[in-house]
Amino acid sequence: MRNLVEAIFLQDPPDVPGGVGPAAMDDGAALPFGNRWLVLTTDSYVVKPLFFPGGDIGRLAVCGTVNDLAMMGATEVLGLTCSVLIEEGFARADLERVQASIRAACRDADVRILTGDTKVMAHGELDGLVLNTAGVALCDHVVRDCGLQPGDRLIVTGTIGDHGMAIAALRADLGIEGDLRSDVAPLRDLVAQALAAGGQGIVAMKDPTRGGVASALYEMAHKSGVTLLLDGPAIPLRDPVRATAELLGIDPLHVANEGKALIGVRPDALDNVLAALRNHPLGRDAAVIGTAQAGRAGDLVLDTGVGRRLLREPEGEPLPRIC
Amino acid sequence: MRNLVEAIFLQDPPDVPGGVGPAAMDDGAALPFGNRWLVLTTDSYVVKPLFFPGGDIGRLAVCGTVNDLAMMGATEVLGLTCSVLIEEGFARADLERVQASIRAACRDADVRILTGDTKVMAHGELDGLVLNTAGVALCDHVVRDCGLQPGDRLIVTGTIGDHGMAIAALRADLGIEGDLRSDVAPLRDLVAQALAAGGQGIVAMKDPTRGGVASALYEMAHKSGVTLLLDGPAIPLRDPVRATAELLGIDPLHVANEGKALIGVRPDALDNVLAALRNHPLGRDAAVIGTAQAGRAGDLVLDTGVGRRLLREPEGEPLPRIC
Numbered sequence: 001m002r003n004l005v006e007a008i009f010l011q012d013p014p015d016v017p018g019g020v021g022p023a024a025m026d027d028g029a030a031l032p033f034g035n036r037w038l039v040l041t042t043d044s045y046v047v048k049p050l051f052f053p054g055g056d057i058g059r060l061a062v063c064g065t066v067n068d069l070a071m072m073g074a075t076e077v078l079g080l081t082c083s084v085l086i087e088e089g090f091a092r093a094d095l096e097r098v099q100a101s102i103r104a105a106c107r108d109a110d111v112r113i114l115t116g117d118t119k120v121m122a123h124g125e126l127d128g129l130v131l132n133t134a135g136v137a138l139c140d141h142v143v144r145d146c147g148l149q150p151g152d153r154l155i156v157t158g159t160i161g162d163h164g165m166a167i168a169a170l171r172a173d174l175g176i177e178g179d180l181r182s183d184v185a186p187l188r189d190l191v192a193q194a195l196a197a198g199g200q201g202i203v204a205m206k207d208p209t210r211g212g213v214a215s216a217l218y219e220m221a222h223k224s225g226v227t228l229l230l231d232g233p234a235i236p237l238r239d240p241v242r243a244t245a246e247l248l249g250i251d252p253l254h255v256a257n258e259g260k261a262l263i264g265v266r267p268d269a270l271d272n273v274l275a276a277l278r279n280h281p282l283g284r285d286a287a288v289i290g291t292a293q294a295g296r297a298g299d300l301v302l303d304t305g306v307g308r309r310l311l312r313e314p315e316g317e318p319l320p321r322i323c
Numbered sequence: 324m325r326n327l328v329e330a331i332f333l334q335d336p337p338d339v340p341g342g343v344g345p346a347a348m349d350d351g352a353a354l355p356f357g358n359r360w361l362v363l364t365t366d367s368y369v370v371k372p373l374f375f376p377g378g379d380i381g382r383l384a385v386c387g388t389v390n391d392l393a394m395m396g397a398t399e400v401l402g403l404t405c406s407v408l409i410e411e412g413f414a415r416a417d418l419e420r421v422q423a424s425i426r427a428a429c430r431d432a433d434v435r436i437l438t439g440d441t442k443v444m445a446h447g448e449l450d451g452l453v454l455n456t457a458g459v460a461l462c463d464h465v466v467r468d469c470g471l472q473p474g475d476r477l478i479v480t481g482t483i484g485d486h487g488m489a490i491a492a493l494r495a496d497l498g499i500e501g502d503l504r505s506d507v508a509p510l511r512d513l514v515a516q517a518l519a520a521g522g523q524g525i526v527a528m529k530d531p532t533r534g535g536v537a538s539a540l541y542e543m544a545h546k547s548g549v550t551l552l553l554d555g556p557a558i559p560l561r562d563p564v565r566a567t568a569e570l571l572g573i574d575p576l577h578v579a580n581e582g583k584a585l586i587g588v589r590p591d592a593l594d595n596v597l598a599a600l601r602n603h604p605l606g607r608d609a610a611v612i613g614t615a616q617a618g619r620a621g622d623l624v625l626d627t628g629v630g631r632r633l634l635r636e637p638e639g640e641p642l643p644r645i646c
Contacts, residue, residue, distance in 0.1 A: 001409070001411055001443045002441050002442075002443050004415065004418075005407055005409055005418065005441040005443070006441055008415075008418050008419055008422050009405070009407060009422055009425075009439060009441065011422065012426065014429070014435040014436065014437075016435065016437060021435070021437055021438075022436065022437060022438055022439060028438050029402065029404075029437035029438035031401060031402065031437070038401060038459075040401075040402055040404060040437050040438055040459060041404070041438055042404035042405075042406050042438060042439065042440050042455070042457055043406065043440045044406045044407075044408055044440055044442045044455060045442075046408070046442045046444055078354060078361060078363075079352065079354065079363055081352075081363060081364070081365035081457045082332070082365075083365050083366065083367045083455050083457075084328055084332060084367075085367055085369070085408075085453060086324070086328055088324055092327065092331070095327075095328065095331050096331055099331050099332055099334065102332075103335065106337070112337040112339065112344075113337065113345065114337075114339060114344055114345060114352035114354070114363050115344075115345055115351050115352035115363055115364055115365060116332060116345055116365065117365050117366045117367055118325050118328040118329050118332065119325075119367045119368075119369045119453075119644075120324045120325050120328070120643065121369055121450065121643075121644065122643065122644075124450075125449070125450035126448070126449055126450065127444065127447075127448035127449065130408060130442075130453075132365070132367060132406050132455040132457075134365055134404045134406075134455075134457035136361075136363060136459050320443065320444075320445065321442075321444065321445075
């Protein structure tokens with residue numbers, strides 16, 4: 001269904017001369033703006049349940065848009081919009097909880113919601129609450145998701161699968177939620193530090209949200225025209241995530257992260273970027289997980305430590321309404 | 324419910340020093356930007372039914388955001404975002420029809436959708452289709468909704484009540500839809516012409532969408548600290564709208580318009596602005612409908628031609644999901 005919608009809405013996309021438009025399917029759009037860039041992004045949030053260990057829909061809506069801007073290299077955030085869709089009869093206490101979480105996330109990310117909108121739908125016309133945020137930011141250099149060359153290294157900024165597995169466990173009612181927490185966090189400052197350390201040695205970024213690390217890496221590799229060799233044992237994974245993944249039969253490479261970035265770097269920038277990331281509270285577990293190689297565009301070759309296998313092209317998030 | 328949501332989300336709004344933030348509840352936000360202004364706005368669209376005489380949800384979503392930008396004086400549109408929420412099983416043909424309408428409206432308004440998002444909700448979790456658009460634009464002077472002074476004149480750019488009454492008649496299944504058409508249209512060019520003619524003699528603008536002309540005028544008068552004397556017989560109203568309003572017992576002053584602006588002008592700019600508006604296809608029926616006076620802030624005094632009455636403070640749109 002999502003593919004269908006995107007196919008329809010991406011039919012005959014507008015030209016964005018010299019910039020990044022919708023046809024690029026990057027994390028946002030970028031317009032040349034004087035000698036700088038204006039970056040624009042939007043996302044709707046339909047996560048179910050609204051509250052989960054480590055966060056809620058409000059924190060997700062702020063961080064999601066801040067992170068999409070950051071993935072384009074745009075950490076100079078001008079402002080966010082926030083639109084609220086609400087089902088009549090939704091509990092006031094829950095609404096206040098979401099609003100408090102939005103405010104807290106804005107403080108964490110040091111961003112402001114400048115304007116918003118509210119629409120009410122009748123009971124039964126909407127399942128609770130949906131948020132939409134858009135964001136606008138500036139930067140000097142746009143970072144795309146398609147800039148990898150053979151020899152470039154791939155960093156993940158921390159453990160993978162935390163958000164998706166926390167939601168999956170909650171939905172499966174496993175009673176093990178205590179060990180699982182969403183990683184939802186604003187990456188603005190982390191990315192700013194990495195960019196300061198790596199400069200134009202940072203050649204690609206993407207946040208592995210819906211579809212997970214495998215899907216994001218596939219897109220990066222496919223668009224860049226390279227194969228990625230992934231070092232499986234190097235991919236940081238928390239024990240409870242590993243255990244839940246085995247229990248539920250869900251590959252942690254295929255579930256959403258909401259506070260992680262995949263960063264492609266030129267070899268000579270690797271040490272500086274990695275040090276900058278690990279020096280930040282949100283990047284302590286940053287690891288080098290792969291290398292770009294000449295080869296078929298989009299191939300992901302996973303070295304498991306006991307052999308190599310080709311990751312099948314990911315089909316997206318195994319659960320709906322994960323973010 | 325809407326008031327509740329807005330009360331909660333406008334609690335402790337962020338400071339926007341020197342700009343227009345969410346607390347202003349204007350049509351959008353404005354940030355000082357070099358020696359210019361950056362204007363940002365967003366709206367979600369939940370109109371029911373999705374297709375109606377004169378337009379559909381797609382055209383509404385593009386025009387609504389373009390018009391909110393224009394109402395702030397920002398006709399130099401950089402781009403729009405468009406986020407699609409869709410119920411699983413929604414008809415592909417309808418989706419294609421909406422997408423074609425979005426593209427046509429973008430051509431009409433000469434704007435581009437730069438980036439978007441798609442989320443699918445399960446059958447029964449969402450009533451069909453919801454769109455969200457956000458927009459970003461530049462201008463040299465921001466026009467607020469609160470700039471009226473005693474003596475200023477009020478223009479409406481054309482007939483009122485067309486959108487709301489078309490939807491209301493459709494919902495009431497009156498079988499008279501042929502005579503009623505939504506006025507949904509992008510006001511970007513019309514407003515640009517008016518601003519070129521009136522310059523800083525244009526002191527206030529607002530589009531009378533949800534809540535209608537009465538609600539928009541109340542806000543303009545209340546925020547400006549003036550009373551408005553309205554010339555009832557001068558308010559342009561199409562006969563089918565008048566007739567349907569009487570049949571349904573709905574005041575045309577209280578229903579949504581989607582292709583009209585209320586423009587406050589200094590007396591010495593009136594003739595130029597009016598001529599510019601009437602010279603444009605979307606402003607042919609532009610009329611002077613009132614005058615700002617010293618008096619209680621927000622009072623709307625309607626001169627009906629046979630007497631004067633105080634319009635009660637409007638309570639908003641009489642129907643839900645009108646836009």
